[in-house]
Amino acid sequence: MTTRRVKGIGELPRDIPPARDLWPAIAEAIQADLAMRVVPDGRRRVGWWPAVGLAASVALVAVGVFIGQGIAPKPDGRLAGNPAPVTDAGMVKASLRQAEYEKQREQLWTDVQNKLNTMAPAEREKVGASLNTLRRSIQEIETALGRDPANALLQELLVSSCQEEMRALTVVRDSGRQEL
C-alpha cells in the first residue's frame, strides 16, 4: 500500500491491470455451465451461474471500493475514509448491482435456512457449519483486504469466495428437487 499522499485525481493511474487474465477461465466456466444446463430433452435447468456472476461483479466493485477507500483523499485532506456520496453514473449502477446482490444473497440465506430446517439434525448441523465457515471466510478476507486493499491475492480470493458462497447456497437451496 502506498504511503505517498495523493493530491489530485490526475495523479492516479488510469488503468490497473489485474494480476492475471481472468477471462479465459470465466469464458470456459460459462461454456461448461451452459453445456451442463441443457438437459437431453432440450429443457434448460435453472443453475447457479446468474447468482455467481452477480457475486463476482459485486465483489469486484467491493474491491474497487476498498482500493478507493485506501487512496481517495477525504474532504479534510486525509487519505482513506468513508466512500464519497454516490454521484457518478457508473457508481450508481454499481450501487444498484450491490443492492440487487445483497437482496439475492439475503433471500438465498432465508431459503437455505428453511431448507436446513427440513433436514435431519446431524445433516443440518454439518451443512450449516460449512455454510457458516464460508461466510466467516469472506469476512476474514474482507477484514484483511481492509488492511491491505491493493493485495491482488486477497482481491482474487474475495471474488472467488463470494462466487463460492452463492454457488453453495444455491446448491443447498435446490438440493432434493426431483428433476425427472
Next chain:
Amino acid sequence: MSEPRIHSLWALCALGVLPLAAAANESSLDRKVSADASGEVLISNVSGTVDVRGWDRNEVQVTGQLDEDVERVDVESSAGRTVIKVILPRGSNNGGDAMLEIQVPRGSSLDVSAVSADVSSKGVLGTQRLKTVSGEITAEVSGDESEVRSVSGDITVHGGGKPGSLRVSSVSGSLDLTNGAGKLDVVTVSGDARVHMGDSSEITARTTSGEFELHAKLMKDARVSVEGVSGDVTLDLANAAGLALEIESFSGDITGCLAGNVERASKYGPGVRLNSRTGDGSARVRAKTLSGDIEVCDR
C-alpha cells in the same frame, strides 16, 4: 395344558408372525425393459440406495425392496432413454426407502438423482452424472465427461485411468479420488479432498476450510490451479519436463522439497510466495491460500 406351556406356545407363535409382519411392510420389485447399448439411463430416488452395475445385455433390469411408504417405481424405456423413478405418495413427508439394484448396458450414460439415498455405480462406461444430498456416492467413472455432486454425503470415485473430464463438488462431504486422469475440477467448502491422478492435463480445485491433497502425474503443458482459504494444501506433483510454480499464501506457510526460494510477498505486509521453475517449466502450477499452509513437492 399347564400355564407355562401355553405362554411358550404364544411366544413361539409371536416369533413366527414377526418376520411375516415385517415382510408385509415391504414389497419387492423386479422389472426388465429393453434398452440401447449406449442409451441414457435416468434414475431418481429419495431415500434408500441406488446400486447401478454395467452389464453386457441390451436391457435394463431393476430389482429391489420397497418400503410401504413407496407408492410405486416407474420404469419406462423409449427412444434410447430409460427412466426409473421412485414415486412417493403426494404430500408424503416420510422418505420411503427404496433399495434399488439396477443393471444397465455397459455403454450407457447415467444420470442419478437422490436425496438421502446412497448411490453407487460400477462397470458403466458412458458419461455419468451422479448427485445426492446427504447420501454417500461411490462410483467408478471412465466416461469422457462425468460429474459427481453431493451436499453433505462423502464421495469416493475410482477413475478408469484414461483421460476424461471429471467435475466433483461437495459442501461438507469429503472426497477420495483414485486413478483419475485428464481434466479434473474439484470444489468443496469444508470437506477434505484426497486426489490421486495419473496423466493429467488440467486440474482446478477450490476449497474453503477443507484440506486438499493432490498427487498427480502432470503431462507436458499441464495446468494446475488450487485455491484455498483456511484449508491446507498439499501438492505432490510429478512432471519429467518441469514445473513453473506460482504459489502464494497471505498468512500460511509454504513448505516442501520445492520450497527453497520462498520469499515475502510484500516488504511491509504479511504473505509469502514462491515463484520458481524446474526443468523447462512446461507444466504451470498455481496455488493460493489465505491462511492455509501449502506444501509442494515433485517426488
